[in-house]
Amino acid sequence: MTSRTPPAFLLSGTIVTDGTVVEDAVIAVSGERIAYAGLRTGFDPRSLPRLEEVELPPGTLLLPGLVDLHCHGAAGGDFPGGDLPSARSAVDFLHASGTTTLLASLVTAPREDLLRVAETLRPLSEEGLVAGIHAEGPFLSHARCGAQDPRFLLEPDLHLLRELVESSVGYLRAMTYAPELPGAAALVQAMVDLGVTPSLGHTNADASTTAASLTQAANLLASALGSDARPTVTHLFNGMPSLHHRDPGPVAACLRLAAAGTVAVELVADGVHLHPDTVRMVFALVGGDNVILVTDSMAATGLPDGDYDLGPAGVKVHNGEARLRSNGALAGGTATLLDVVRRTVEAGVDPASAVVSATAVPARILDLQQEVGSLRSGLRADILAVDRDFRPIEVFRRGLSLPRPTAAITAAPAPAS
Numbered sequence: 001m002t003s004r005t006p007p008a009f010l011l012s013g014t015i016v017t018d019g020t021v022v023e024d025a026v027i028a029v030s031g032e033r034i035a036y037a038g039l040r041t042g043f044d045p046r047s048l049p050r051l052e053e054v055e056l057p058p059g060t061l062l063l064p065g066l067v068d069l070h071c072h073g074a075a076g077g078d079f080p081g082g083d084l085p086s087a088r089s090a091v092d093f094l095h096a097s098g099t100t101t102l103l104a105s106l107v108t109a110p111r112e113d114l115l116r117v118a119e120t121l122r123p124l125s126e127e128g129l130v131a132g133i134h135a136e137g138p139f140l141s142h143a144r145c146g147a148q149d150p151r152f153l154l155e156p157d158l159h160l161l162r163e164l165v166e167s168s169v170g171y172l173r174a175m176t177y178a179p180e181l182p183g184a185a186a187l188v189q190a191m192v193d194l195g196v197t198p199s200l201g202h203t204n205a206d207a208s209t210t211a212a213s214l215t216q217a218a219n220l221l222a223s224a225l226g227s228d229a230r231p232t233v234t235h236l237f238n239g240m241p242s243l244h245h246r247d248p249g250p251v252a253a254c255l256r257l258a259a260a261g262t263v264a265v266e267l268v269a270d271g272v273h274l275h276p277d278t279v280r281m282v283f284a285l286v287g288g289d290n291v292i293l294v295t296d297s298m299a300a301t302g303l304p305d306g307d308y309d310l311g312p313a314g315v316k317v318h319n320g321e322a323r324l325r326s327n328g329a330l331a332g333g334t335a336t337l338l339d340v341v342r343r344t345v346e347a348g349v350d351p352a353s354a355v356v357s358a359t360a361v362p363a364r365i366l367d368l369q370q371e372v373g374s375l376r377s378g379l380r381a382d383i384l385a386v387d388r389d390f391r392p393i394e395v396f397r398r399g400l401s402l403p404r405p406t407a408a409i410t411a412a413p414a415p416a417s
Contacts, residue, residue, distance in 0.1 A: 007399075009052040011383065012040070013060035017375040019288065019356045027062055029381040032398040037375040056385055060393060063355050064375050065100030065382025066337040067362040069174065070134060070234065070266055070294035072105045072310060074301035074336070075405070079104040080311030081299075082117035084124075091129045093302050096402045098338040098395050100382040101363070101372050103173055104130045105296075107311040108137030108148040111160060118167035125171035131366050132173030135164060136234065139187060140202035141178040146239045147324050147331035148202060149312055156187035165194045172196050173366065176234040178203040179213030188213060192220040197365060199266075201234025203250055204241060210253040218262045228364050233258070235296060236265040236282070238273050238330065258286040264361055266294045269344045270335040272321050276347035283344075288353030292362050293340050298322055298332035302405060342390035351390075 008030045015022040015037060026043050028036040028051065036043050045051055073079045074097075077090025087104065094102055104121055106114060114135070124130045138154045145153060154160070156177065165172050174197040177187055191198045198217040200210065217231035233254045241249040257263045265286065269279040273296070283291060295301070299308045300317040307325070308315045310332055314325040322331045335343070337358055344354040363373025371380050381399035386392055395402045 007052055008035075008048045008050060009054050010045070011054050011056060011062055011385065013056055013062045013385065015062045015375055016352055016355045017064055018360055019352050021352055025062070027375060027383060029383070029396070029399050032381055034375060034377055034379050034381050034383075036377055054394070056393060057387065059388050061386050061388065061390070062375065063384040063386060064359040064373055065384055065395070065397060066098050066341070066358045067366070067368075067373055068094070068099045068102040068295055068297075068337045068358075069232070069292055069362045069365060070105050070136075070268075071099070071102050071297050072107065072332050073299040074297050076299050076303060078299040078309050078311070079121065080107045080109065080117060081309060082113070082120045084120055087121060087124060088129070090299070091124060093405050094336070095129075095397055096395055096405045097302070097336040098384045098386075098392055099336060100384075100395070100397045101131050101366075101368065103132055103134040103366075105134040105136055107313075108140060108145075108152045109311050110152055113312075114138070114160075115163055115167045118164050118172065122167075122169055122171060125168070131368065132171040133168050134174040134176075134199075135172060136176045137202065139175075139177045139181055139184070141180065141204045143204040144178070144202050144239050144241070146202060147310060147313060147315075147329050152312075155181050156183035158183075158186060158190050161187065161190055161194065161196070165196065170195065174199050174232070176201040178205065180205040180209050184213060185216060188217050189220060192217065192224055197221070197229075197232060199232040199234045200250070200254070202239040205250050207248045207250065207253040210250040211257060214253065214257050214263050218257075225367065228369070229367070230261075230365070231263050232292060232365060233263055233265040235268045235273065235294065237278065238268060255282070255285055258290040261290060264290050264292050264365060266292045267357075268296045268333055269293055269340050269347065270295065270333045271343050273330065273333065276343070279344055279347045280349055283349045283353055283357075288349070288357045289361060291357040292365065293337065293344060293354065293358040295335055295337050295340055296333045297335065301334045301336060338384070338386070338390060338392060345390060
């Protein structure tokens with residue numbers, strides 16, 4: 001299907017949504033919305049005249065369109081670079097790869113660059129192509145800056161936060177911060193007041209500082225937005241001290257609070273950032289409803305190995321693994337979110353849990369659960385058809401079938417060892 005006008009159509013397969021699996025199911029779409037999703041026996045085709053049945057291979061799985069909260073670009077487009085045409089190319093590639101909802105993530109950069117990029121990328125949000133902007137910095141730890149440029153790291157600056165919100169016209173949806181920095185508590189309060197989800201990360205904090213900050217953020221969000229709102233943790237394990245039995249650091253606090261449902265933790269489960277056993281352990285400890293699968297993808301996603309940019313930093317990609325040319329630090333990922341879901345399942349995680357962590361959980365963080373992230377009547381017709389190995393068959397966004405990505409897909413990175 002290639003029509004640009006959403007038709008009324010029917011998809012048949014196994015629905016995987018909201019942590020459940022429904023065999024012998026159908027999804028009926030009318031215009032941009034899902035009219036029915038459930039058992040075939042419960043659907044009356046007479047309810048939708050001129051219904052077109054889309055032919056899909058036997059064994060097709062039907063998933064909600066994927067939702068990525070941490071994504072710096074793809075297909076040569078670098079969101080932090082602030083070039084709107086290349087950013088549009090990245091968004092087109094990501095949509096066609098199954099990520100039908102995403103935040104455009106920035107990186108630490110000079111103040112004027114952050115404000116310029118936030119304003120430049122604004123049309124992507126206004127046109128509904130992205131769900132907003134995620135600022136990864138600049139209020140981060142020098143000791144755990146990773147691929148963030150240490151020259152531009154700052155202590156919390158409420159004026160700069162407000163400027164970023166104004167430059168993005170309110171589309172700044174999330175910000176990564178280090179809780180041990182002076183003024184972090186006031187920053188968290190200001191973020192919540194301005195509609196920005198706090199995401200703890202790139203931190204050298206101890207466990208008690210981490211827990212106190214996340215608890216503060218969770219209480220403020222619950223008071224402001226209700227029980228579904230909660231803070232997140234930016235790529236758990238990466239950009240923070242390793243878990244140690246005598247010095248547990250932020251990881252222990254994040255896992256405990258995620259298990260309690262207080263926070264949701266991001267995992268870059270691409271086989272490079274985390275070992276598969278680590279991914280399986282986190283799902284077993286905290287459950288899929290408290291995990292957000294993300295890509296941390298950068299411009300090289302969908303393209304061959306070579307030299308790329310991540311904001312102001314130069315990156316070299318070898319065997320699909322992105323590292324700074326300056327010091328070899330990991331510099332984002334090159335997998336799509338569907339790749340991450342597939343590798344999570346290959347790690348031994350239940351497929352329904354892996355899918356919910358890439359759909360319903362991040363949709364709730366964005367407060368878009370009545371639009372995306374699930375397959376049920378009335379929601380936007382963002383649907384991903386995949387085979388049993390989670391390889392893409394067809395992608396629908398707002399009821400339209402998207403063409404397959406034109407960027408040349410690289411071989412999957414080798415699993416971490």
